[in-house]
Amino acid sequence: MAYTNSSMVAYTKLSSNHSGQRTHSIDRITPHCVVGQLSAESICSCFVSSSVQASCNYGIGTDGRVSLCVEEKNRSWCSSSNTNDQRAVTIECASDKAEPYGMNSTVYANLIKLCTDICRRNGKSKLLWFADKNKTLNYAPKSDEMVITVHRWFANKSCPGDWLYARLSDLAFKVTAALGSTTDTPSADTSVLYRVRKTWADSKSQKGAYKILANAKKCADENAGYSVFDESGKTIYASASGLSPYMVRVAIADLNIRRGPGTNYAKTGQFTGVGNFTIMEESAGQGASKWGRLKSGAGWISLDYCNRV
Ligand SMILES: [Zn+2]
Numbered sequence: 001m002a003y004t005n006s007s008m009v010a011y012t013k014l015s016s017n018h019s020g021q022r023t024h025s026i027d028r029i030t031p032h033c034v035v036g037q038l039s040a041e042s043i044c045s046c047f048v049s050s051s052v053q054a055s056c057n058y059g060i061g062t063d064g065r066v067s068l069c070v071e072e073k074n075r076s077w078c079s080s081s082n083t084n085d086q087r088a089v090t091i092e093c094a095s096d097k098a099e100p101y102g103m104n105s106t107v108y109a110n111l112i113k114l115c116t117d118i119c120r121r122n123g124k125s126k127l128l129w130f131a132d133k134n135k136t137l138n139y140a141p142k143s144d145e146m147v148i149t150v151h152r153w154f155a156n157k158s159c160p161g162d163w164l165y166a167r168l169s170d171l172a173f174k175v176t177a178a179l180g181s182t183t184d185t186p187s188a189d190t191s192v193l194y195r196v197r198k199t200w201a202d203s204k205s206q207k208g209a210y211k212i213l214a215n216a217k218k219c220a221d222e223n224a225g226y227s228v229f230d231e232s233g234k235t236i237y238a239s240a241s242g243l244s245p246y247m248v249r250v251a252i253a254d255l256n257i258r259r260g261p262g263t264n265y266a267k268t269g270q271f272t273g274v275g276n277f278t279i280m281e282e283s284a285g286q287g288a289s290k291w292g293r294l295k296s297g298a299g300w301i302s303l304d305y306c307n308r309v
Contacts, residue, residue: 001025003073006058006069006117008110011067013044017055019075019085026122027070027141029115029150030079030086031054031163031171033103035096039065043092053077058114062094064106066114080155088149091187093164098205101161108164112171116178119146125181131209148172158203165209166193166231193231196220201232213237214297221245221280221295245280245295248306257299263287268299276309277301 003026034043043059044053044067056078059067070076070094078090093111095101103111119127124146130136133153140149146166151159164171194216198205207223210216216228217237224244228237255272258265262285272294279292288302 003071004121005068005072006066006114006121007233008066008114009068009130010059010065011044013067013069014052014071014170015044015047015055015069016050017053017077018070019045019082021073022075024087026087026089026118027099027124027145028147029118029127030084030090030151031111031115031168032078032090032092032151032159033101033164034059035095035216036090036095036099037062037094037104039063039094040065043067043094044069057093058089058091060093060110060114062104062107064110066110074120077292078083078152079149081153084149084154085104091115091285093160095161095163099158100163100164100166101158104173107121108167108171108294112174112178115171115175117148119175119179122146125176125179127172127175129168131169135270137167156204158253162195162203167280169211173215184252184272186216194236195229196223196226197229198225198227200229218297245278247276247278247309248292248303249276249309250274250306252305255301255305257301258291259296259299261285261291261293261300265300270298275305279303279306 013148040059040061047069049057055070055076057070057072057076075086076090079085093103095103095106125144127146129148150240176287193209194213195209196216196219207221220226220228227235230236250272253274257268257270261283264286278295280295281283281293283291288304290303292303295302
C-alpha cells in the first residue's frame with residue numbers, strides 16, 4: 001500500500017530527524033504528550049534542529065490543528081524504540097507540563113479524527129488497545145488491525161501521561177466505531193481504572209491500570225510494596241504495604257473459607273484441608289481474633305486455626 005499523509009494537516013514543516021522510509025508497514029499508532037500547550041507550528045519547530053535527535057510524524061496543537069513533521073512513509077524518532085517507530089505513526093499532542101499531562105477536548109477530539117484517518121488510509125478497520133505491554137508487543141495484528149502502543153513501554157517516562165493513558169480504550173473504541181466496525185473491547189469508563197503503583201505520586205512505578213479491581217489486587221499481590229489506587233489517587237488496597245505474605249499451617253481438615261474477613265461473610269462452601277497456605281492480607285473481623293486472605297483468591301480463613309510456619 002502506497003504511503004500517504006493526512007488531509008487534516010494544516011501546517012507542514014518537515015524535520016530531517018528521521019531514518020528514511022519505514023522497513024515495516026504501518027500497523028501501530030503511538031500517541032504522545034508533547035509536555036506543553038504548544039501550537040501545531042511550535043510542535044514542528046521543536047524538531048527542526050538536527051541536534052534534537054527527535055521527531056514525530058504528526059503534531060496536534062492546543063487548538064486542535066494538525067501539523068506534519070515527518071511524512072508517514074518515514075520512520076520518525078519518537079518512541080525510544082526502533083522496532084516500534086518503524087511500524088508506528090507517532091503523534092505528539094499538546095498537553096499540560098506535568099502529570100497527568102492533561103489534554104483539552106479539542107486536541108482529544110482531533111486525535112480521534114486523525115487516528116481514524118490514519119487507519120482508513122492504511123486499510124485498517126479496527127484500532128485496538130490491550131492495556132498490556134507484553135500482550136501488545138507479542139501480538140501479530142491482522143491485516144485490517146491497527147494497534148495502540150505507548151512510549152512508557154519503551155522508556156522510563158510517563159508518556160503519554162495518565163490523562164491520555166486512561167482514555168486509550170475510549171480512543172480505540174471511538175476510532176473503531178468511526179471506521180464502521182465493532183470491537184470486543186468495550187468503551188472504558190475512565191472513572192474506574194484501578195492503578196497499581198508504589199505510591200500515587202510515583203507514576204513511573206505503575207505496573208498497570210485495570211478495569212477490574214480483582215485484577216489490580218492480584219497485580220499488587222504479586223509486587224511487594226505496591227498498592228491499588230483509584231482515579232483520584234486514594235489507596236483502595238494495600239495488601240503488600242506493611243505485610244509481607246507469609247505461610248501458615250492449617251491442622252484441621254474442615255476450616256471454612258469465607259468470602260470476606262468475618263463470620264458475617266458467607267461461606268464459599270470450600271475448606272482449606274490440612275496443609276500449608278500463603279496469607280496475603282490480614283484483617284480484623286467477627287468470629288476470630290484475626291482473619292487472613294488466601295493467596296489462591298479462594299477467600300478468607302480464621303487465623304485462630306493457623307500456625308505460622
Ligand atoms: Zn513520548
